[in-house]
Amino acid sequence: MSEELRAVEREVDAHHLANPLIEQPFARAGWYFLAFCEELVMREIVQQRAGTAHELAALADNIIVHAKWPLRWLRLACSPGGEVPRGFHDGMYEAAWRLSELSMRYLDFEAAFTYATSGLVTLTIDGSRIKSSGSMRMDGRFDAYDRLTQDFGVAAAEEVAKSFSERVAASVRVRGASFDYDLNPKTVQAGLEALGPTVNDRFSLPKDWALPRFTLREFAQVARVLWVVAFIHFQARVIAALSGCEALGYSRALILMENGELVQRIRRYSGVGEDAVKAIVGDLTYGAREQANPDPALQPIIPLSSLLSRCHLT
Numbered sequence: 001m002s003e004e005l006r007a008v009e010r011e012v013d014a015h016h017l018a019n020p021l022i023e024q025p026f027a028r029a030g031w032y033f034l035a036f037c038e039e040l041v042m043r044e045i046v047q048q049r050a051g052t053a054h055e056l057a058a059l060a061d062n063i064i065v066h067a068k069w070p071l072r073w074l075r076l077a078c079s080p081g082g083e084v085p086r087g088f089h090d091g092m093y094e095a096a097w098r099l100s101e102l103s104m105r106y107l108d109f110e111a112a113f114t115y116a117t118s119g120l121v122t123l124t125i126d127g128s129r130i131k132s133s134g135s136m137r138m139d140g141r142f143d144a145y146d147r148l149t150q151d152f153g154v155a156a157a158e159e160v161a162k163s164f165s166e167r168v169a170a171s172v173r174v175r176g177a178s179f180d181y182d183l184n185p186k187t188v189q190a191g192l193e194a195l196g197p198t199v200n201d202r203f204s205l206p207k208d209w210a211l212p213r214f215t216l217r218e219f220a221q222v223a224r225v226l227w228v229v230a231f232i233h234f235q236a237r238v239i240a241a242l243s244g245c246e247a248l249g250y251s252r253a254l255i256l257m258e259n260g261e262l263v264q265r266i267r268r269y270s271g272v273g274e275d276a277v278k279a280i281v282g283d284l285t286y287g288a289r290e291q292a293n294p295d296p297a298l299q300p301i302i303p304l305s306s307l308l309s310r311c312h313l314t
Contacts, residue, residue: 025082
């Protein structure tokens, strides 16, 4: 590519630095961005715009994919640590919204320059626009293949999960702008049983395969528990919002736990040994294992500060 195009690339790559979240410590900036991601789903549900289970799953996938760049930008630019906020701030909410929108637009830019760098397309500048010649996408038939051919037991799980959701709803307690709910071994076990048709088929590799620090059976047990805990929290927030919780329960948008508490809860709920749980949680923690360009889809536990982690709904 020409130096002029590379200059444009550098300018666009740095555009996020003008966002006010960049000026905040990562714990604060990360919380506001992730809380906004949760709002994107809450808005669809509370305003009764949510579609089918497949459409909701596609929405969740889209949110996770678009979160990749904002979390990387904040991780690299923000000072580490800081205090995690516990409430709404108009300016920070607006900044998170703008960063989200920027990320959506940036994905197309990233694809164009990645293809051009590989020599698959040619980019040219036409005034204030960048145009491509050559086809970036020859065949899109397989983009939705998994979504259309593997229902992961969605139809069966919807009815089963309904009774479990009612159990979660019965334990929700609303207090002003906050809410609480029961999270204990019995509730999680009930969730594992009710949501099994949705979750279990996702772990299709042989369970006896062993990695250096844990087996795939242990990994599946831990991953299922994380999925169920995230489901319980989100369902509790929806119930709280529909019950009149102020600001739709925004102050408790995320699951916040000290790392030690997270490990011990997973150990109790999954029956997996503590050493294996620590290893799995470590591998699933954003940026761990010296990942230079981490992705929340692969490492969904986001360490907001040295003490707090957040289990991201994947």
